[in-house]
Amino acid sequence: MSAGDLGAAALRAALFLSLWGTGAAVYAAWRRDARALASARIAAGVGFGLVVVAALSMMFALATHDFSILYVAENNARETPLFYSIISLWAALEGSILLWTAILAGATAFIAFRGTVAIPRLATTALAVMFAMLTFFLLLITTPAADPFARLAVAPDNGNGPNALLQNHPLMALHPPLLYLGYVLTSVPFAYAIASLILGEGGDRWLVATRRFALISWALLGVGIVAGAWWSYAVLGWGGYWAWDPVENAAIMPWLTSTAYLHSVMVEEKRSLLRTWNLALVVATFALTILGTFLTRSGVVNSVHSFSLSAIGPILLGYLVAILILSVGLLLWRSARLRDAGPIGAPLSREAIFLFQNVLFMAATLTVLLGTLYPLVAEAISGAQLSIGGPYFDRVEIPVALALLFLMGIGPQLPWHGASRATLERQFTAPIVAATLGAVAALVTGTTALAAVLTYALGAFVVATVMQEFGRGVRARGTLHGEAGLAALSNLFRRNGRRYGGYVVHLGIVLVALAVATSQARTVDAERTLAPGDSLEIAGYTIRLDTIRPVSEPQRDSIVADLSITGNGASEHLRPALVQYPNSTAAVGSPGIGAGLRDDLYTILAAYDQRTLSWATIRTRVIPGVSWLWLGGAVIGIGAIIAALPAPRRRAVRMPVAEVAVSAK
Amino acid sequence: MLERIGARRVLLIAALGVAVLVGTVAATNLQTQAVYYLTPSEAKAQGVAVGQAIRLGGLVKMGSMSSADLRGGNDFRFVITDGSVDVQIVATGAIPGLLREGAGAVVEGAFVAEGSFHATQVIAKHDEVYTAPTAGATPAHRTAP
Numbered sequence: 001m002s003a004g005d006l007g008a009a010a011l012r013a014a015l016f017l018s019l020w021g022t023g024a025a026v027y028a029a030w031r032r033d034a035r036a037l038a039s040a041r042i043a044a045g046v047g048f049g050l051v052v053v054a055a056l057s058m059m060f061a062l063a064t065h066d067f068s069i070l071y072v073a074e075n076n077a078r079e080t081p082l083f084y085s086i087i088s089l090w091a092a093l094e095g096s097i098l099l100w101t102a103i104l105a106g107a108t109a110f111i112a113f114r115g116t117v118a119i120p121r122l123a124t125t126a127l128a129v130m131f132a133m134l135t136f137f138l139l140l141i142t143t144p145a146a147d148p149f150a151r152l153a154v155a156p157d158n159g160n161g162p163n164a165l166l167q168n169h170p171l172m173a174l175h176p177p178l179l180y181l182g183y184v185l186t187s188v189p190f191a192y193a194i195a196s197l198i199l200g201e202g203g204d205r206w207l208v209a210t211r212r213f214a215l216i217s218w219a220l221l222g223v224g225i226v227a228g229a230w231w232s233y234a235v236l237g238w239g240g241y242w243a244w245d246p247v248e249n250a251a252i253m254p255w256l257t258s259t260a261y262l263h264s265v266m267v268e269e270k271r272s273l274l275r276t277w278n279l280a281l282v283v284a285t286f287a288l289t290i291l292g293t294f295l296t297r298s299g300v301v302n303s304v305h306s307f308s309l310s311a312i313g314p315i316l317l318g319y320l321v322a323i324l325i326l327s328v329g330l331l332l333w334r335s336a337r338l339r340d341a342g343p344i345g346a347p348l349s350r351e352a353i354f355l356f357q358n359v360l361f362m363a364a365t366l367t368v369l370l371g372t373l374y375p376l377v378a379e380a381i382s383g384a385q386l387s388i389g390g391p392y393f394d395r396v397e398i399p400v401a402l403a404l405l406f407l408m409g410i411g412p413q414l415p416w417h418g419a420s421r422a423t424l425e426r427q428f429t430a431p432i433v434a435a436t437l438g439a440v441a442a443l444v445t446g447t448t449a450l451a452a453v454l455t456y457a458l459g460a461f462v463v464a465t466v467m468q469e470f471g472r473g474v475r476a477r478g479t480l481h482g483e484a485g486l487a488a489l490s491n492l493f494r495r496n497g498r499r500y501g502g503y504v505v506h507l508g509i510v511l512v513a514l515a516v517a518t519s520q521a522r523t524v525d526a527e528r529t530l531a532p533g534d535s536l537e538i539a540g541y542t543i544r545l546d547t548i549r550p551v552s553e554p555q556r557d558s559i560v561a562d563l564s565i566t567g568n569g570a571s572e573h574l575r576p577a578l579v580q581y582p583n584s585t586a587a588v589g590s591p592g593i594g595a596g597l598r599d600d601l602y603t604i605l606a607a608y609d610q611r612t613l614s615w616a617t618i619r620t621r622v623i624p625g626v627s628w629l630w631l632g633g634a635v636i637g638i639g640a641i642i643a644a645l646p647a648p649r650r651r652a653v654r655m656p657v658a659e660v661a662v663s664a665k
Numbered sequence: 666m667l668e669r670i671g672a673r674r675v676l677l678i679a680a681l682g683v684a685v686l687v688g689t690v691a692a693t694n695l696q697t698q699a700v701y702y703l704t705p706s707e708a709k710a711q712g713v714a715v716g717q718a719i720r721l722g723g724l725v726k727m728g729s730m731s732s733a734d735l736r737g738g739n740d741f742r743f744v745i746t747d748g749s750v751d752v753q754i755v756a757t758g759a760i761p762g763l764l765r766e767g768a769g770a771v772v773e774g775a776f777v778a779e780g781s782f783h784a785t786q787v788i789a790k791h792d793e794v795y796t797a798p799t800a801g802a803t804p805a806h807r808t809a810p
Contacts, residue, residue, distance in 0.1 A: 347675050359680045363687035374695055385702040387720055389773060389786075392698035396691045403683075527741070587765070606764075607730065 004069045007057030008142075008149040014050035014105070015138040017043040021108075022135055025128035029121060029195075037116060037124055044112035044127070047134070048105040055102045058095060058148055062088050068155035071095060071148050077161035077583070079555035084167040090176045091162045093297060093312070094141070094148035099177065101137040103184040108134050111188065115209065122205055125195035126188075133187055136319060145311040161555070164581040164588045169235045175227040179251060182221030183289040186254060188213040189261075190286035193279050197330040200337055204268055207278065211265065212644055214282075218258040219640030225251050226512070226633030237589035239523070239602045239621040241629065242516075244393040249372045250292025253365050257285040260361035263411075267351045270416060272341035276331065277358070279338070283327040288365075290320045295372070346418035353411035360404050367396045398451050405458040405513055408506055409465045427468070434464035447521045455517035459510045466503045473500065493642050501643030508639055511632030518625030527606070527619045539622040541567040541601055543574075548613040556581050558590070561605045561616050565594055576605040576618070599624040700773060705750035708776070715776050721754075721784075722771045723747040730766050745770060745782075756784040764789040 021043030028036035058071070062085045067073040075091045089095045108130040115123035140146050166172050189210040196206035228251065229241035242248060261281040267274050294316040344351055371388040378386055413427040438460025442453045470489070473496075477488035492500045528536040535544035546562040560577040574592030581588065594601040602621040609615045702720045703713070713719055722745075729744035741756045743766075754772055764770055764787060772784035 343673050344676060347679065352676055355676065355680060356683065359683050360687075363684060367687065367691040370691060370695065374699070378699070386699045387702055388695065388698060389700050389718075389720075392691075392694045395694045395698070396687070399690070400687060 002066065002068070003057040003060040003064070004066060004149050004151070007054040007061070008147075010050040010054040010057065011138060011142055011149070014047045014054070015135065015142055017047040017050070018105075018131055018135045018138050021047060021112075022128060022131035025124055025131050029124040029128055032121065037120070040124075040127060040131070041112045041116070044105075044109040044131070048102075048109040051098075051102045051105040051138075054149075055089065055098055058098060059086050059089055062086060065159065066155075067157075067159050068152055069148075070150045070152050073152055073156055073159040075162050076159045077555065078158050079582075080161055080167065081555065083170070083173070084162060087173045088162050088166075090180070091166050091172075094146050094150075096176070096180070097137065097141050097146050097312075098148045100180055100184055101134070101141055103181055104130070104134050104137055104187065107185060107188050111191070119205055119209060122192065122195050122199060122201065122209070125198055126191040126206075129191035129194050130187065133191070140312065140315060145315060161581060161583040164579070164583070165235055167555070167581070168579060168588055168590060169231060171227060171231040171234060175224060175231045178220050178224030178227055182217050182219075182224050183254070183293070185213055185217030185220065186258065186282075186286045186289050188217070189282045193282045194327065194330060197279065197334045200334055204272070204275075207265055207268060214258065214262060214265070215640060215644050218255065218262055219637060219644070221251065221255045221258065222640075223633055223637045225255060226630065226636070230630050230633075233626070234591070234593065237591045237604050239525075239591075239604070239623065241626070244371070244390050246372050247296045249368050250288075250295050253292065253368055254285045254288040256361050256365045256368070257281055257288060260358045260365075261285060263354050264358050267354050271344075271351055273344055273351065274355075275338045275340055276335060279331060281358075283323075283331070284365075287320060287324055287327070290316065290323065294320055348414060348424070349418040350411055350414045350416050353407055353414060357404065357407045357411065360400050360407070364397055364400045364404075367400075368393065371396075401513070402451065402454050402458060405455065405462060405510075408509065409458065409462040412469060412503070412506075413465050427465075430468060431461045431464040435461035447518060449517075449521045452517040452521040455513050459514050462506060462510050466506055469503055470500070494645075495647055497642045497645050497647060501639045501641070501645075504639030504642055505636050506639075508632045508635030508637075511628045511635055515625045515628035515632060518628070519623050522624045524622045525620070527617065529607075529615055529617045531615050536618065536620070537567075538601075538620050539568075539599070541565055541570065541620075541622065543601075543603065543618065543620060545616060545618060548608055548616050550613075551577070559587075559605065559608055559613075561592075561603075561608070561618060563592060563603055563618070565601060568598075570594065570596070570601070574601070574603050576603045578605050578608070595627050597627060600626050702771075704747040705745060705752045706747050708752070709750050713776060715778065718773065718775050720771055720773045721745055721752060721782060722769070723752075725764065725766050725768060725770050726751060727766050730764075741787075745772060751780070753781045754784050754787075755782070756787050 021040045024036045024040035024043060027033055028040055061069050061072050062076050063082055065072065065076055065078050065080075065085070067076075071092065071094050075088045075095070076085055080088070090099050108127065111123060111127050111130055116127060117123075141148060144150065161167070189206075192206040192210045225248075228248070232243075233239075233241040258281075261278060264274050264278055264281065268278050294313065297312060297316065344355060346352065371392050374388050375386055378384060409431060413431075415423065419427075435457040439453050439457040441460070442448075442456035447453065447456065470492070473492045474485070474488040477483045477491055481488075481491075483491060524539045526536060526538040528534075530536060530545040532545055532547055535542050537543070542565070544564045544566075546564055548559065548561050551558045551560050556579050558577045558579045560575050563574045563576070565572050565574060572594050574594050576592035577590040578587040579590050589604055589606075592603045592605075594603075600621075600623045602623055604619040605616055606619045607617040698718075700718050700720050702722060703711070705721060705723055708719065708721060724746055726744035726746045730742075743754050743756070743764075744751050745754055746752070754774075755777075756772065756774075768789065771788040772782065773786040773788070774782055774784035777783045
C-alpha cells in the first residue's frame, strides 16, 4: 500500500467518523447523553489522528517524489530539496486544504476532550458545530474538486517542481501555516457563539470559554501577516512589504474584526454590554476568513498571487452563504435574550473608547472590503475592468490607523464609567510631553510627511502611557508585596498577564507603525549599470560590483552578482541573484538584503550581459526602519503569549509579620 | 438619569459622525482612485486623456528594455505592446526583478503624450500560465490562475 492509498483511505475513514461524531454530539447535547458524548470524543480523537496520517502521507509522498499522485507531480520534482518537498504540503490548493482540515480536526479533538469537561452542554453543542464544519472540509477534499491524492494514470518520470517563488525562501515554511492556524482557530469562538445562540443562553459563558482561543488565533493571524509581509519583502524583489493586494486584504480583514472583538469583549466582561455586538464580531471574523479563502482561491479577483483556479470556488461560496444565513438567523431569533445590562457610560470612559475603537475597526474592515470587492461589482455592472490601487487604501486607512493609535494611548488610561478632570491631568501630562518630543524627533531625523510625524507623536504618546502603567504596577507591587524591579515586573506579567501582555502588544503595534511611517517616508532608490570594479553610491553607502558569476545547483541555475558594501560603518557582502528554475519561463529575482536596525540596504540584480557577463544593472534601495516591522511582529507575538498564559492559581499564603505590617500601611 | 441619556446621545452622534466621515472619504476616493485596466489598443481607441491614471497591460517588447545603456540614469524604459499598438514606458521607482522581455507586465501611471507613458508602478506577471493579450483582445488578467 503506497502512501497515497494510505492517505486517501485515512481521509475517507475520517469523513465517516466526522459524520458519526456530528450525529453523536448533537444527540449528546440534546439528550445530555454521556455515552453519546464519549463516542463523539473517540470519533474526534481518532478522526484527528487519521487526518494527521493523511497529511504525513502527503509529506512522505512529496519527500519520496511519488509522481503517480497528481499533486506531487505538479508541485514537486526529483531535484527539489527535502525541506522544500516537505513544506510543499501547502504549496498549492489541495495540500493547503489538507493542512486546513488537519488543524480543524485538531481543534475539534481539543474541544471534545478539554472543552466538554468544563461546561458540558455548551461545549458539546459547540463540538457538534465543529464536527459539522470538519465534515464539510472532509467532503471537500474527498471530492475531485480538491482531492489531494488524485492519481495520474501514468506516472511521469519527473514532476513540475514547486512554484519558483515558493521554493526560493525558507520563510515559506512559516508564513502559510501561521495564517492557516489563525484562520482555522477563529472557528472555535464561532462554534461556541453559535452553540450559545442555539441553546439560548443569555450569559457570557461562551465568551469566557473561548477567550484564549480568540487571543491565540488573533495572534497567529497577526504574526502570520507580518511573516507574509517579510516573505514578500525578501522574495518578490520589489523592496516593499505591503501592496493592498486582494490576498493581503483577505488576511487583514479578519484580523481587524478580531482585534475589535478582543477589546469589546472586555466591555462585556466588565459591564455586560455589547452582547449582540460581540456575537456579530465573532461571526464576522469567521465569515471573513471563509470569504478571504473564497476570494483568493476562486480566481474571481485579479491578484499578483498566482493561485490555481479550481472548482472549489462555488462550493466555498455556498458554504459562506450557509454560514451567514445560519448566523444571522440565530442572532435575530435570539436577540430578545441578548439584552445589555445597562447603557454605556460617559464619553470619556474606557467603555466609550472601546466603542469608538470598534467603530473605527469596523470602518477599516468595511473600507478594505469595499476596495477589494469594488472591481468585481464594477465589472458585473458596467463590464469595465478596473482596479483599486494602493492610493485608495492609503488615503482611507492611514487616517483610521492614526485615530486608532491615538485611542490606543487614551483607552487604557481612562477608568470604567467615566473620568474626572483630575484623573485626566494625572494620566495625560507625561504622555502629551512625550508626544511633543516624538514629533520633534521625527522632524529632526528628516521625517517630514504629516502622517509620519503624527505617527511618531502618537507612537511616543502610547509608549509613554504604557511606561506609566508599568511604572505604577511595579511601584504598587513594591508597596504591597515588597518586590522590586524585575521581580515585580515578572509578577505583573504572571499574575495579570492579560492586561500587561496587552500593553506589550501595544508596544509591538507602535513599532510596526513607526516602521511603516519611517520606511514609507524616507526610502531612497538608485540604479546603475556597472562593470566589475565599478561602484555606485546611495545614502552614504558605496556599493561595488566585484564579480558576476553563474552558479549551478541541481534544482536551479543562478547568476549571482557579488557586491561589496562600505560606508555608514558597514562592511559586508551582498549577493543579489537571478534564479532560473526549470519549470519557470522567467527568472526569479532573489534580492540581496543587508538588514540593519537603522536601515536596510536592498539590492536587486535587474539585468546582466548574457554573453560575456561584462556588466550588470544593480537596483538598490535604502529603506530606513523596515526591520522594526519584523521586530514589532515578534513583540506582538511575545505580548500575546504573556496574555494567553494561564495565571497561577491564587493560594492563601501565610505572610511574614513584617510584610503584613507593610501592606497594612 | 437625564445626564446619562445625554452622555449616550453624545456618544452615538460621535460614533455616527466617525462612520459617516470615513464612509465619505472612502466613497470619494473610490471614485477618484479607480484605475481602469486597458490594453494599448483600447487606450488608443478610447483616447485616454494625458494625465489620467490607468493600468496598461501587455507584453514587454523584445529588445526594448533599456537598462544596458542607462548608466547613471534613474528611470527605466521599455515598450509594452499588445501586438498592434506599442507604448513607450518610462518607469520611475522600484522595478520588479521579475520583469522580462517577452513576458507579461502591467504598468500603472498616465500618458504624458500620445504613445508615451509614465509608469509609477510596474507589476511583472509572475504566474506561469499568464497569457498575454492578443492583438485587440480584452485584457486577459481574468484568466490568470
